[in-house]
Amino acid sequence: MALLRDPLLNKGTAFTEEERDAFGLRGFLPAHVLSMQEQVERTLINLRSLPSDLEKYIALNALHDRNEALFFRVVCDNIDEIQPLIYTPTVGLACQRFGLIFQRPRGMFIGANDRGRIGELLGNWPYQAKLIVVTDGERILGLGDLGAHGMGIPVGKLSLYSACAGVHPEHCLPVMLDVGTNNEELLNDPYYIGLRQKRISGAAYDEFVDEFITAARETFPGVLIQFEDFANHSAFRLLHKYRDKTSVFNDDIQGTAAVALAGLFSALRVGGGKLVDQTVLFLGAGEAATGIADLVVSAMRAEGASEADAIRRNWLVDSRGLVVKDRPGLTEHKLRYAHEHAPIGDFLTAIETLKPTAIIGVAAVGGAFTPEVLQAMARINQRPIVFALSNPTSKAECSAEEAYRHTGGRALFACGSPYDPVEFDGKTFVPRQGNNSYIFPGVGLGAIASGSRRVTDEMFMAAAHTLAYLVNDDDIEQGSLYPALPRIREVSAHIAAAVAEVAYKRGLATGQAPNDLIGYIESQMYDPHY
Numbered sequence: 001m002a003l004l005r006d007p008l009l010n011k012g013t014a015f016t017e018e019e020r021d022a023f024g025l026r027g028f029l030p031a032h033v034l035s036m037q038e039q040v041e042r043t044l045i046n047l048r049s050l051p052s053d054l055e056k057y058i059a060l061n062a063l064h065d066r067n068e069a070l071f072f073r074v075v076c077d078n079i080d081e082i083q084p085l086i087y088t089p090t091v092g093l094a095c096q097r098f099g100l101i102f103q104r105p106r107g108m109f110i111g112a113n114d115r116g117r118i119g120e121l122l123g124n125w126p127y128q129a130k131l132i133v134v135t136d137g138e139r140i141l142g143l144g145d146l147g148a149h150g151m152g153i154p155v156g157k158l159s160l161y162s163a164c165a166g167v168h169p170e171h172c173l174p175v176m177l178d179v180g181t182n183n184e185e186l187l188n189d190p191y192y193i194g195l196r197q198k199r200i201s202g203a204a205y206d207e208f209v210d211e212f213i214t215a216a217r218e219t220f221p222g223v224l225i226q227f228e229d230f231a232n233h234s235a236f237r238l239l240h241k242y243r244d245k246t247s248v249f250n251d252d253i254q255g256t257a258a259v260a261l262a263g264l265f266s267a268l269r270v271g272g273g274k275l276v277d278q279t280v281l282f283l284g285a286g287e288a289a290t291g292i293a294d295l296v297v298s299a300m301r302a303e304g305a306s307e308a309d310a311i312r313r314n315w316l317v318d319s320r321g322l323v324v325k326d327r328p329g330l331t332e333h334k335l336r337y338a339h340e341h342a343p344i345g346d347f348l349t350a351i352e353t354l355k356p357t358a359i360i361g362v363a364a365v366g367g368a369f370t371p372e373v374l375q376a377m378a379r380i381n382q383r384p385i386v387f388a389l390s391n392p393t394s395k396a397e398c399s400a401e402e403a404y405r406h407t408g409g410r411a412l413f414a415c416g417s418p419y420d421p422v423e424f425d426g427k428t429f430v431p432r433q434g435n436n437s438y439i440f441p442g443v444g445l446g447a448i449a450s451g452s453r454r455v456t457d458e459m460f461m462a463a464a465h466t467l468a469y470l471v472n473d474d475d476i477e478q479g480s481l482y483p484a485l486p487r488i489r490e491v492s493a494h495i496a497a498a499v500a501e502v503a504y505k506r507g508l509a510t511g512q513a514p515n516d517l518i519g520y521i522e523s524q525m526y527d528p529h530y
C-alpha cells in the first residue's frame with residue numbers, strides 16, 4: 001500500500017502482473033494493466049474535458065501528487081499544451097485561489113516563527129535536495145504580495161526544471177519563506193494558509209533569510225538556490241549578498257535577462273544591425289528591466305562599446321516617467337540608467353523623444369503598449385522590436401495581434417504569455433513566449449551537473465547565445481524569435497553544456513570536465529518512464 005501512496009514510485013494501474021505479486025499489491029488494483037502510454041492518453045482525455053484552466057491546474061496537481069512519472073510524461077510530451085497550465089499564466093490564478101484549491105502540501109513552508117530551528121526543519125525533508133526554488137511571496141508574477149499563496153510559483157518552476165531539463169524530481173525542493181503578508185485581503189481571508197501577521201522586515205527579515213541559507217547549505221551541501229518572486233527591495237539585496245558566497249541566482253533578474261537578450265539577438269537576425277547600435281527603452285524599472293539592461297550592456301561591451309556608451313543606450317520608464325539623473329529619491333538599482341535628460345512624464349513621449357529601436361514591457365501594466373505606442377514604433381523603425389513580457393496575460397502590455405496590426409505586420413514581437421498564431425495581411429505569424437522557462441532549467445541543470453560553486457553572469461550570457469543559436473531559419477521566417485517549445489529538452493541540454501563549460505573554464509566546477517560534455521549532460525537528465 002505504501003508503494004501506491006508514494007508519488008515517486010507509484011505506477012497506479014500500470015504495475016505489471018509480476019510487480020503486483022512481488023510487492024503485495026494484489027487486491028489493491030483493478031485487473032486490467034495499462035501501459036504508461038495508455039495512462040497518458042487517458043489523462044489527456046480527462047484533462048481536455050475540464051471546463052477551465054484552473055480545473056486543469058488542479059487535476060494536474062493531483063496527478064503530480066499521485067504519480068510523478070506519469071505527470072512528467074504528460075508534461076514532457078505535451079509541453080505546448082501543459083506548460084501554460086502548470087506555469088504562467090494559469091499559475092497566477094492558482095496562487096490567487098491557493099487557499100481554496102489547496103489539497104496536499106508540497107515542498108516546505110518555513111515560517112518566521114521557526115527562527116532558530118530552520119536546520120531542524122530542513123532535516124525533516126526525506127530527500128537529498130540539489131536544487132531549491134525559494135520565494136517569500138511578496139511579488140508574485142505581476143500580482144503583488146500573495147504571501148504563502150505564492151508557493152504555487154516554486155512548485156511550478158521546479159516542475160519545469162524536471163520536465164524541461166530533466167532535473168530529477170527527488171532533487172527538487174520548493175520552499176516558502178512565510179514571513180507574513182501585508183495584503184489585507186489575505187489577512188482577512190478565512191482560507192488564507194499562511195501566517196496571519198504583517199511581514200517581518202529589516203534586520204529580523206535578513207537574519208531569518210540568512211539562517212535559511214546557512215541551514216540549506218549545511219543540510220544539502222552544494223545545493224543550488226534560486227530566488228524567485230521576491231520584491232525589489234529584497235531581490236537585489238539578497239542576490240548581491242549571496243552571489244559571491246554560494247551557488248544562488250535570481251531568475252526574475254538574471255533568467256529574464258538572458259531570455260530577453262536571446263530574443264534581441266534573434267530579432268537582429270531579421271531586422272539587421274548590431275546590438276551595439278540599438279536603443280532599448282524599458283517600460284518598468286524593476287528586477288526584469290534592470291536585469292535585462294545589465295546583460296544587454298555586457299553584450300554591447302562584448303561587441304566593442306565602452307561601458308558608458310552601452311549604459312546610455314538603455315533607458316527606463318517607471319510609474320513616474322523617464323528615469324533621469326535629477327529625479328529625487330531614485331532607488332539604487334535604477335541609478336545606473338538614470339541619464340542626464342529633461343524629465344519626460346509618459347512612455348509615448350519618451351518614444352517620440354528617444355527614438356528607441358526596441359521597447360521592452362516589464363511593468364505589469366496591462367495594455368500599456370497602446371495603438372499609439374505601437375504606431376510610433378512603426379513610424380520610427382522599419383522593423384520595430386516589441387517585447388511585451390509582463391505576466392500573467394492580464395498584465396501583458398499588448399497582445400500579439402495588436403503588435404502586428406498596429407505596426408503593419410513589421411513588429412519583431414515576443415510575449416511573456418502564450419498567444420495563438422496571428423493572421424495578418426496574408427501572412428501567419430507565430431509569436432513565441434519570451435519566457436525565462438527557456439533559460440533557468442538549462443542554467444540550473446548545467447550548474448548542478450558541473451557541481452558549480454557559483455552561478456555567474458557569464459553563464460547567463462552563454463545561455464542567451466546558446467538559445468539564440470538554436471533558433472532556426474524556419475522559426476525566423478514565421479516571426480518566431482525563440483525555438484519551438486517541444487524542443488525544450490534539447491535547448492536545455494545545450495544551455496546546460498554551455499553553462500557547465502563556463503564553470504569548468506573558470507575553475508568553479510567540482511571534478512574534471514568530461515570529454516563529451518553534451519553526452520554527459522544528457523546522461524544526467526531524468527526521463528520519466530516506469
Ligand code: NAD
Pocket residue numbers: 139141142231232252256259283284285286287288289317318319320361362363364365389390391392395415416417434435436437
Ligand atoms: P518589479 O516589481 O521588480 O518591477 C516592476 C516595475 O514596473 C517597477 O519598476 C515599477 O516602478 C514599474 N511600474 C509600475 N507601474 C508602472 C507604470 N504605470 N508605468 C511604468 N512603470 C511602472 O517586477 P519585475 O520582476 O521586474 O516583473 C515585472 C513584470 O515582468 C511582471 O509582470 C513579471 O511577471 C514579468 N516578467 C516576465 C518574465 C518573462 O519571462 N516573460 C520574466 C520576469 C518578469
